[in-house]
Structure formats: structure tokens, C-alpha cells
Amino acid sequence: MKYKKVEKIEEKLSALGYGCWGISGPSFWDGTTDEDSIKTIQRAIAGGINFFDVAPVYGLGHAEEVLGKAIKGSRDKIFIATKCGLLWDDQGRTRNCLKPESIRKEIEDSLRRLGTDHVDLYQLHWPDPEVEIEETMETMVELKNEGKIRYIGLSNFSIHEAKRAMKVGEVCSMQGLYNMLERNPKSYHNIPLDYRVEEEVFPFVLENGMAFLPYSPLFQGLLAGAISDNKKFTEHDVRAANPKLNTPEFNKYY
Structure with missing residues (x-):
């Protein structure tokens, strides 16, 4: 395994990471079982x-629970990145929320589900237009000082927002949508993106000694050869909501 090192993160991280959206459970990702997910995670560690990159919203808490079960006895061998800022209701509808009190509740829930006393990298999942980034970052810095998180990262944030955040606390990573077919994507699941990865984010992270973490590097299975032109996702599969994987837009990528 090859490992990479950036200035702002002490550990060397494996060049191949394990994205945990796919372990959200069969109610969110077709063809998966918790048993297979746990075995795959353990083989990855071996x-x-x-x-390992996860988020509370993946499976509405389920992915964090599965990861927590899989890493028992191996916590000291891995680097856990999770996120905050997307909440859900009883119907599974999500909303953005980066209020300080919400973040504090989220970290406690994540620690419980993961079965650990700290998260290595805590990322703001998406911007919240109702909360100033400076206010959110103050809470993140507090969590870092309390030992509940070790590093702070941003996911889906613009360079302008990142610079504002960096005036309050150290930001160690940027995450964005990136794969061979989407090098400077403008949207994700119909959500506009306020950044361009190759044009803006790459130079920025290099200049500031940060890590860049791509999400959907295999285009949710397309680049792994798992999706054909006649593939039909069940209604509950999260990929059914991705217009880029469904006709007619799919034809541009297949």
C-alpha cells in the first residue's frame, strides 16, 4: 500500500481510502449487507x-454503526474521517445545519455510533447559508481543544468560504466531487457546487499544505464497471436520485 503525507496532518494516509456511503445498508444502497460490509472493511485494514471516510447521514447513522463494529480492536490502526451539518427527520428528509449546539450533539452521536472517544478528521459536510462560517469554526476549534476531534476539514466549500474559516482555526483538508469524468463538476445530485476542483481546489490545498479528499472517485460505481446502460436502481437506492447515472443524462458518461 502506498501512503501519502501532507504538512497539516501528522499521519501518513493510505493512497486508497475507504468511502463508507456504500455501507449505509440495503435500505440505501442496492446489493449490500452489513455482514459483507464488515468483512470488506476488515480486509481493507489487513x-x-x-x-475511512464516513458521515452520519450515510444510512441515517447506520454507516457509522457498521464501521464502529468493524473496527473493534483496530481503532489504533486507522484514521477516521466523519462529518457534521446534515440532519434528518423521521421521514429521512435532510437539511443543512451548522449551528454550534447541533454540531455538539452530532459529535457525541458519532462518537457513540463509532465506539470511539475521538474522531481524527471532523468535516463540515455542506455549507449552511443560515450560519456564519466563523461561528461554526469557533465550535470546531473548541471540540479540537477538548480532544474530541483532532483535525478540521471542509467538504463542498468554496475557496472564499475556506479562507474565512481559516481565519478562525486551522483547516487541514478540503473534500470535493472528483473523478476521471468529473474534474471540475458544477453540480452534484442537482446541487450546485461553488468550487472547481482542478482549477481552484488543487492549487489551494497544495499552497496550504492540506489534504484533498475526493468523493465519488469511482462515480458511484460507474468507473468500477458496476453500472451498465440498462441498470435500474431501486427507488430507495441513493443513486436513483443522481441524474448523471440515469437516462438521458447518463448517456453522456457511459
Whole structure:
């Protein structure tokens, strides 16, 4: 396994990371079982993968629980990145929320589900237009000082917002949509993106000694050869809501 090192993160991280959206459970991702997910995670650790990226919203808490079960006895071997800022209601509808009190509740819930006393990298999942980034960052810095998180990261934030955040606390990573077919994407699941990865984010993270973390690097299975032109997702599969994987837009990528 190859490992990479950036200035702002002490550990060397495996060049191949394990994205955990796919372990959200069969109610959110077709063809998966918790048993297979746990076995796959454990095989990944045995193969030298030490970076695991998860989020509370993946499976509405389920992915964090599965990861927590899989890493028992191996916590000291891995680097856990999770997120905050997307809440859900009883119907599974999500909303953005980066209020300080909400973040504090989210970290406690994540620690419980993961079965750990700290998260290595805590990322703001999406911007919240109702909350100033400076206010959110103050809470993140507090959590870092309390030992509940070790590093702070941003996911789906513009360079302008990142610069504002960096005036309050150290930001160690940027995450964005990136794969061979989407190098400077303008949207994700019909959500506009206020950043361009190759044009803006790459130079920025290099200049500031940060890590860049791509999400959907395999285009949610397309680049792994798992999706054909006649593939039909069940209604509950999260990929059914991705217009880029469904006709007619799918034809541009297949």
C-alpha cells in the first residue's frame, strides 16, 4: 500500500481510502449487507488501508454503526474521517445545519455510533447559508481543544468560504466531487457546487499544505464497471436520485 503525507496532518494516509456511503445498508444502497460490509472493511485494514471516510447521514447513522463494529480492536490502526451539518427527520428528509449546539450533539452521536472517544478528521459536510462560517469554526476549534476531534476539514466549500474559516482555526483538508469524468463538476445530485476542483481546489490545498479528499472517485460505481446502460436502481437506492447515472443524462458518461 502506498501512503501519502501532507504538512497539516501528522499521519501518513493510505493512497486508497475507504468511502463508507456504500455501507449505509440495503435500505440505501442496492446489493449490500452489513455482514459483507464488515468483512470488506476488515480486509481493507489487513491490506493496509488506514483512511475511512464516513458521515452520519450515510444510512441515517447506520454507516457509522457498521464501521464502529468493524473496527473493534483496530481503532489504533486507522484514521477516521466523519462529518457534521446534515440532519434528518423521521421521514429521512435532510437539511443543512451548522449551528454550534447541533454540531455538539452530532459529535457525541458519532462518537457513540463509532465506539470511539475521538474522531481524527471532523468535516463540515455542506455549507449552511443560515450560519456564519466563523461561528461554526469557533465550535470546531473548541471540540479540537477538548480532544474530541483532532483535525478540521471542509467538504463542498468554496475557496472564499475556506479562507474565512481559516481565519478562525486551522483547516487541514478540503473534500470535493472528483473523478476521471468529473474534474471540475458544477453540480452534484442537482446541487450546485461553488468550487472547481482542478482549477481552484488543487492549487489551494497544495499552497496550504492540506489534504484533498475526493468523493465519488469511482462515480458511484460507474468507473468500477458496476453500472451498465440498462441498470435500474431501486427507488430507495441513493443513486436513483443522481441524474448523471440515469437516462438521458447518463448517456453522456457511459
